[in-house]
Amino acid sequence: MDFTFTEEQQMLRASLRRFLADRYPFDQRLAASRSANGLPSGVWAALANELGLLSVGLPEDHGGLGGGAVDHMIIMEELGRVVALEPYLETIVIGAELLSRCGGTTAQGVLAGVVSGEILLASAFAEAGTELDLSHIATRAERKGEGWRLSGRKTLVTGAPWASQLLIAARTSGASGDASGISLFLVDPALPGITLDCCATIDGRRAADIAFDDVHLAAEALLGEEGKALPLLDEVTDRAIAALCAEAVGAMGHLLEATVAYTSDRKQFGRDLASFQVVRHRMADMLIEIELATSAVYMSTVRLDGPAQVRKLAASAAKAVVCAAARFVGQSAVQLHGAMGMTDELDIGHYFKRLMVISAAFGDADAHCARYLSLSVDKG
Amino acid sequence: MDFTFTEEQQMLRASLRRFLADRYPFDQRLAASRSANGLPSGVWAALANELGLLSVGLPEDHGGLGGGAVDHMIIMEELGRVVALEPYLETIVIGAELLSRCGGTTAQGVLAGVVSGEILLASAFAEAGTELDLSHIATRAERKGEGWRLSGRKTLVTGAPWASQLLIAARTSGASGDASGISLFLVDPALPGITLDCCATIDGRRAADIAFDDVHLAAEALLGEEGKALPLLDEVTDRAIAALCAEAVGAMGHLLEATVAYTSDRKQFGRDLASFQVVRHRMADMLIEIELATSAVYMSTVRLDGPAQVRKLAASAAKAVVCAAARFVGQSAVQLHGAMGMTDELDIGHYFKRLMVISAAFGDADAHCARYLSLSVDKG
């Protein structure tokens, strides 16, 4: 039983926070999110090279520092505090973790490019309605000579417009619902037969609907063992959930700080807004929700390396608790900022929308409540 | 479209409120609820004879004044304001309505005794878990010569210890779940083979678990047509729900008034409790809930004479809205009274417990939410 962070983890948090405070002012973030590319220039490279951040959480035998889930949690929370646009989740928590677990020459080569900051990744496992049951995905890959032919659609693949490589889950054998038969492929988005329909998302980031029409993949595109990807994808889904929940905690922390500052400054009926008891109690409730959410994130993070059942229960509990907190904290922050909170100019609304996106990702609160319930029944 | 009460209805409310203010002080009510019999002496007779109240809502061709559901609503709301013990619901809204709808000589005779205040009734349709689906009751009656033999159990039949006649639903043909085959019987609780296991309920009223072991009933015990009672029982269930919801509105009205008075008087940190904004807002929310509950009661009351689908939707909506309001108003009243609200001495807790009983009767909020959902789907 240990709730302390190592010295390295404390330094990681401190240096990242300092870096972002210096280099990630909100107005530049906003401008970048509206630029054609959608990312602030130079930040990712600096995270990779100045801070060496991208290797921190990865396994040592893959060029990482072996930090693991707790390091991802710290990094995501700090990125959440500045509502960062960068695809750390997509590239590192999901992409690099998948690659390092699958192993193989192809994966090793891509990982080197990821750690150095040259390669951004995006992944698409789920399809509409299959977030928490990937055995039902409809995208298929069939053997064709030495390689594969991939067909299907993935919607709203976040980070895809930035990515030079995609990690795509497809069924290679069996029928919808079978636990085996799901495989993972590394796919160059420039291949013939791939169409990316890019869009902005409400959090100012980028996503794409991707169509694969009989795309020819080389044999090396297969990552890991054929047909055996499902447990890995399930696990990485829970890693993504824990990381997103950590990001949400960072974002909520900022919203509460901003709300405390605003209500302490703003006058209404001749008094500070923060002197009204209902305003005070609402902020107290925001803090309570954030504390519980923080605990839920700790729990889900620590359980990531445990048995699948325990890991899933913890991830679902974290997602449900964090979604409820995000809803209350986000809505309260807007409400307590009054009309100002409704403007695009303030950062409040942008954090609010990022929390909406996090809440909808990898299964919403209702979906995780249902998953938790069915897992509890299995267990009981 | 008309939201006014007739002059008669306004007079009914005024005279009943005056009567109860005079004759139903809380301490006497409390003492009566703890007496052996559990009812204040003389009140029921006075309601029958001084106020002529018991005939007000009943059909004219059965000795009533033809007031109907709106009169029941007014009476129940006023009884709710004083958290009355009297079985108006059991005897009049359910019992007399059933008798007058079934008709027949037996029913007529009992009705006369009811209106004059001499006969109290109790009814048992539902059994555990069948509150909203009476086709699944397990109590059975079989023809035996001219009469019937009744066997089964009914639990927590409210008002049964007071009743000189019971109205009992039993299956006379068909299988569990069949819509037809349910019949209604008038049963003298003193008959051989009937065991009443009496208990107090948390609201200070009386109930009984009743066992029927091969009870011989005369042919005349059958009320209405054999095997056709289900639609009538369904309808009377909704009538009971609307009436109970009206009672809850009366009880909540008293709780809010008492809370406003208490917080205006009680000092904390040198100020009136009612000067604290969170206390004020909580009372404002209590009022909002009561207003919505009142509207829901109006709706369900007016819809009682409409088509079954519309009637059921309105009754379920009322029950769910009123249960939610009762929970919030009851819990808030206790909370705002602080430790005083937790004492048996104050009336607050007794209203709180009556609201719990109302919430659990004829299906709780979750059950009505489920019924509403399934009825909406049928409709859509």
Add this chain to the structure above:
Amino acid sequence: MNLDFSPQELAFRNEVRAFLAEQLTPEFAFAGRNCAGIYCELPIARDWFRVLAAKGWSVPHWPIEYGGTGWTPAQHLIFKQEMARADAPPLSPNSTHMVAPVIIAFGTDEQKAHYLPRIRSGEDWWAQGYSEPNSGSDLASLTLKAERDGDCYVLNGSKIWTTHAHFSNRMFCLVRTDRSGKPQQGISFLLFDLDLPGIEVSPIISISGDHELNQVFFNNVRVPVAGLIGQENDGWTVAKYLLRHERSSMWSPLLRARLERIKAQSAGCDPALQLRIARADMRLSALEVSELRMLFEEMDETRSSLMSSISKVSGTELRQEITELGVSLAGRDAIRMPDRPEQTGRGVAVATYLNDRAASIYAGANEVQRDIIAKIMLR
């Protein structure tokens, strides 16, 4: 007590339905259905308003002498319900329900003759100048300065959160003409044209990306004294009258239309979401009756204030709950950036949800409404 319409009322409902079937084109209904803001934008809103005006139904609640219809409360109710149900474009109340009743009650004959016909026809489109950067729910603290100079007031300062000012040609405005007394004193109610020199309308983009709101800057703007409503320094009386008049607003018809649309799409969705939808539905049916009671019950001034605040709180919070259901139902698709849904239909659920966060803030924040409810209850 009776919740049914009379045969006459049902006949009127048929008349309204027939009118809508004929005049509410698919384009109007599309805009109405996909209106993610509070009201539809111009030109579609004005086009629809002119259709109503042609029928004589643009200002049904006005006194008959100025062009009202003389409808019973039930007819007004039916009209609102049918409009919402048919997805008619929601229209701003600024002209017809806010400034017009004030002009009718306080205006001179000249003011009435000048302004009312232009409102009724849809020629004029008014903006409301109430809130200021440092004066939101606490309206009495407003500071926009209006100094008398000959036959003009000279205005300096700014108004904020001015909905659709960029579509409007006129403004009614609370200004400070005297700062010596209590905050409520020294306020005047002024009408003027928005194209006067020195007025600048600056857009405020909301978190949904929409441009509904504006800040309006006044730099030595000369407003003719003829625009004064009532007495100088007596604007608070006028504003309070307007507030009372606003109370006839009903939340439930629009919410019913929205919720029915959600219900129609909810078959087979997550059971927890279905339960949330059912709960909102049941609560809405109670709110509908509450709003009918406000329309039909006799009430004194106190009760009417109380019910108005209760309706604001419960109506807006239910509105927010229902738009949140829309987002849940859209699932991950709700994360797409909405793209002018009134014109494209894209992202209406999320844009509506975002815009509706303001429902508990505007028109007297819900915290202020609860203060009012408690104050009335405790006195």
Add this chain to the structure above:
Amino acid sequence: MNLDFSPQELAFRNEVRAFLAEQLTPEFAFAGRNCAGIYCELPIARDWFRVLAAKGWSVPHWPIEYGGTGWTPAQHLIFKQEMARADAPPLSPNSTHMVAPVIIAFGTDEQKAHYLPRIRSGEDWWAQGYSEPNSGSDLASLTLKAERDGDCYVLNGSKIWTTHAHFSNRMFCLVRTDRSGKPQQGISFLLFDLDLPGIEVSPIISISGDHELNQVFFNNVRVPVAGLIGQENDGWTVAKYLLRHERSSMWSPLLRARLERIKAQSAGCDPALQLRIARADMRLSALEVSELRMLFEEMDETRSSLMSSISKVSGTELRQEITELGVSLAGRDAIRMPDRPEQTGRGVAVATYLNDRAASIYAGANEVQRDIIAKIMLR
């Protein structure tokens, strides 16, 4: 960061489990499981306490020199979890966790030698004299008068909401020895026996029908000065120390035991209720980690105050939510009048729900806790 127990800790857990398997009789477990109040009643509570005392585990958190065990935080946690899981009778903290730490910190050697062994053995049972009829959450306003007369204080007034005073032989009490200064000044902390002449313990029946609480009346009660803890008029310092000490309380072990019992009974119940149970379960798992963090994270005084209030609010509100689930699960059967459930097992769900309404009222009402949280956050 690690949520697992070490091998040594697991070995300790086995030791606790073995002890409970042997010593926690079905009678004890029955009483613990069916305890609808905050703590079990005497004699069963004392009997169980003596079993713990015989094992040397009645006051594990005390300094070793006075009979504590010197356990690590993890061991304390394990002990609490296993006790709750095995349905051990919940015990009042008055003696062991409230007055004892105060005596250890502020008492004279004589006071320590006299009182501590009797607490540790279960011979003495203490009542807490804090609240007064006109002084609840606002403790500093207390007025119970204690006038010095020779080697005694003469007490007049009353204390209220005194849990289990009818089972107790001693009382620790905040009294007013001076009324000239600020409310927090002039309060003294006094120990005395409850059988002194002039003390009357009068029952208060709660809404569940239980007798847990009392009002204690003082009529010229002569309390020896030897019972004074710390300095005269300095009782507020002592009371604040006690409050800090109280913070080690954990809500989650008992809630986990209750919720697991509910889950075990919930198969096949209403889907909406199942979802409510799952939500409470998920929230409880977060609270469990929060309470672990309070136990294991280093915190300064401010953070510790903050976490204490957060834990009080979230712990009690979740407690109320869980007992409400018990009522829902019991369905209509919950309307039966409970009948001394600790002895009969009848009506425990409803009695627990009713008693737990007080959880958000006692030990600093949750409104006061939220005031504290906001105050710390805003400074």
